[in-house]
Amino acid sequence: MSKYRSFLAAALALVMVLFVTFVSPAEAKSKSRAQVYSADQIAEIQGYAETVNRMRDRITTDLKALVDQENWVFTRNFIHGPLGELRLKMLRIARDLFPEAQEKARDLAKDTFTALANLDKAAADEDSRALNRAYSDLVKSLEQFDALLPQ
Numbered sequence: 001m002s003k004y005r006s007f008l009a010a011a012l013a014l015v016m017v018l019f020v021t022f023v024s025p026a027e028a029k030s031k032s033r034a035q036v037y038s039a040d041q042i043a044e045i046q047g048y049a050e051t052v053n054r055m056r057d058r059i060t061t062d063l064k065a066l067v068d069q070e071n072w073v074f075t076r077n078f079i080h081g082p083l084g085e086l087r088l089k090m091l092r093i094a095r096d097l098f099p100e101a102q103e104k105a106r107d108l109a110k111d112t113f114t115a116l117a118n119l120d121k122a123a124a125d126e127d128s129r130a131l132n133r134a135y136s137d138l139v140k141s142l143e144q145f146d147a148l149l150p151q
Contacts, residue, residue: 035098037150048093049149055086056142067119067135075123075131079116087113090145101148108148111141 037045063083066075087109094105115138122130 037098041096042150045093045096045149048089048096049146052086052089052093052142053146055083055089056146058082059138059142064135067131070126070128070131072123072126076120079120079123083116086116093145093149097148097150105145105148108141108145112138112145115141 063075063078066078090109090112091106094102094109097105115134118134119131119138122128122134
């Protein structure tokens with residue numbers, strides 16, 4: 001009887017090894033990528049995205065004009081005023097995305113915040129080169145964030 005049990009244990013171990021070998025993690029990931037956002041999820045994400053898009057539009061018009069004019073005071077006021085909630089809105093959107101997009105969205109929200117902080121510092125230091133570089137970083141991170149959102 002004990003030989004029979006040993007044989008059964010070895011057979012089960014072989015089955016488990018074969019199962020683990022032939023069910024690859026890449027296959028499991030590709031199945032999870034087939035997820036689709038529900039209409040409610042898209043509506044919630046788009047609700048926050050509208051606010052972010054309005055802020056982005058103001059960045060490309062109002063903030064761009066202030067940066068081009070090297071208007072240091074109003075640039076800082078604009079960053080702390082109308083753009084004050086930008087990172088919060090981006091993080092709310094990131095929370096509602098699928099897990100594989102959440103990390104990238106959070107990183108882009110952090111990059112956006114860093115660009116805003118650099119923009120603020122450049123305006124405080126009255127450094128036009130750093131101001132333009134920070135503005136470019138800000139626009140780039142917002143464009144990448146927008147590309148992550150479901151349509």
